Amino acid sequence: MxxxxxxxxxxxxxxxxxxxxxxxxxxxxxxxxxxxxxxxxxxxxxxxxxxxxxxxxxxxxxxxxxxxxxxxxxxxxxxxxxxxxxxxxxxxxxxxxVTDATADIAMTLILMTARRAAEGERLVRAGDWSGWHPTQMLGLHVTGKTLGVIGMGRIGQAIAHRCHAGFGMEVVFYNRSEKEIPGARQLGSVAEVCATADIVCIALAATPETRHLIAAEALAAIRPHAILVNIARGDIIDEAALIDALQAGRIGGAGLDVYEHEPHVPEALRRLDTVTLLPHLGTAxxxxxxxxxxxxxxxxxxxxxxxxxxxxx
The missing domain is CATH 3.40.50.720 (NAD(P)-binding Rossmann-like Domain)
Incomplete structure (x- = not known):
């Protein structure tokens, strides 16, 4: 054969x-x-x-x-x-x-974006760091915050477990079917999850129905301090709408391992310090x-x- x-x-x-x-x-x-x-x-x-x-x-x-x-x-x-x-x-x-490795990359993106780690690493490499001071690069403290998971399959549940057990986060989620997940609360819509969470994490399968599920309406529901993380597939997010929201400061930041037209990453996205960008490392x-x-x-x-x-x- x-x-x-x-x-x-x-x-x-x-x-x-x-x-x-x-x-x-x-x-x-x-x-x-x-x-x-x-x-x-x-x-x-x-x-x-x-x-x-x-x-x-x-x-x-x-x-x-x-x-x-x-x-x-x-x-x-x-x-x-x-x-x-x-x-x-x-x-x-x-x-x-792929479940645990992909969930680990989600945690990497959550922590890097919330604590501005990629931005700080670039600052040090460029030789522009002038030393510690009390208001230097203040980020989002993740412990005790609310995680919102979009898609509560194997990977979504693994992310939720890490955040709840490891960081004391409250977990809310959207899923097409009803699920009972210990330590998590199901909400009725994507917009409701986006409006509730401090960290929104996409863990959906990519299908024709989920393409651009996260577009202008969902992005408008995300609170100004909150961050969006995608470890699923790039076209679940309307990338142009995400760039617009980030440039306008309507959301706090984004951590991305996948892109709508991969491997192309728009220059506008690459220029934003509020975004952590990884080269699809989910299972690497x-x-x-x-x-x-x-x-x-x-x-x-x-x-x-x-x-x-x-x-x-």
């Missing part, structure tokens, strides 16, 4: 893949283009794509040998799942493996990427063998 891996994975995962498959890999770290995707679908039994590999409906219009897509990552908004299924392909992802630890790779490979083997995969989407 032939497996196409869109971008090289950790060595242990690639070794395991080669033990089960005739493996094709690419030298590039950039997403596959449409011609590459069509060629891979026509010549391989399973594809192992990842973030940015644009598997839209047009990708499935040609000859297809592949039986399925074993996506490397929990998010699969780069795949038109309905079109893939209509073409006879199984689609899987890697939930669970060796242990987590290996666990994701093993999960994706288990899915790929099941697809190739005609069995039900462990993690269908």
């Amino acid at each position: 032939k497996l196409h891996v869109s971008r090289i994975l950790p060595d242990s995962v690639m070794d395991a893949a080669r033990a089960h498959f005739d493996v094709t890999t690419r030298d590039s770290t950039q997403p596959m283009d449409l011609d590459e995707i069509r060629a891979a679908l026509a010549t391989h039994d399973v594809l192992l794509p990842t973030l940015g590999d644009a598997l839209g409906a047009e990708a499935f219009s040609g000859e297809i040998r592949a039986k399925g897509l074993a996506n490397f990552g929990v998010g699969y908004n780069h795949i038109d799942v309905a079109a893939a299924r209509a073409a006879g392909l199984v689609v899987t992802n890697t939930p669970g493996a 630890t060796l242990e987590v990427r290996e666990a994701m790779g093993r999960m994706a490979l288990d899915n790929a083997i099941a697809i190739a063998e005609g069995r039900a995969p462990p993690n269908p989407v």
Whole structure:
């Protein structure tokens, strides 16, 4: 069986893949283009794509040998799942493996943004720090504040637990379905969460329904001192509306690991000292990427063998 891996994975995962498959890999770290995707679908039994590999409906219009897509990552908004299924392909992802690492990055962004750490680090590196004084770079004290989580799935719950247990925060959240979460209180709308919280954290899956869920109306509900953190997908936020709110000082700051048109980050966003910007580090630890790779490979083997995969989407 032939497996196409869109971008090289950790060595242990690639070794395991080669033990089960005739493996094709690419030298590039950039997403596959449409011609590459069509060629891979026509010549391989399973594809192992990842973030940015644009598997839209047009990708499935040609000859297809592949039986399925074993996506490397929990998010699969780069795949038109309905079109893939209509073409006879199984689609899987890697939930669970990413939860703690992504929640840890949320905490990194919360603390860095609230305490102005990125701004302070730039000040020191530039040689412009003139020494300590009592009103230097005063930030937001996070202990005892209110966290608002938008999307209370695995990752949202892990963030909520860290903030409640570790920092004594009250937790409110919005979720489409009703949930009972110890130490947290469900509210009826995104706007209500934004209006209540000192820190608003987005932990939703990216779907057509969640695109620009955080736009001008939701941003207007966020209080002037509060910060917005996104560790989900970039297009959940209307980036232009966020920039406008930040430039006008209508919200206190933002911590972003993802962007609407990734990897492009608008210059206006890069210029703002009130924003912490990370290069999509959510799952970027060796242990987590290996666990994701093993999960994706288990899915790929099941697809190739005609069995039900462990993690269908």
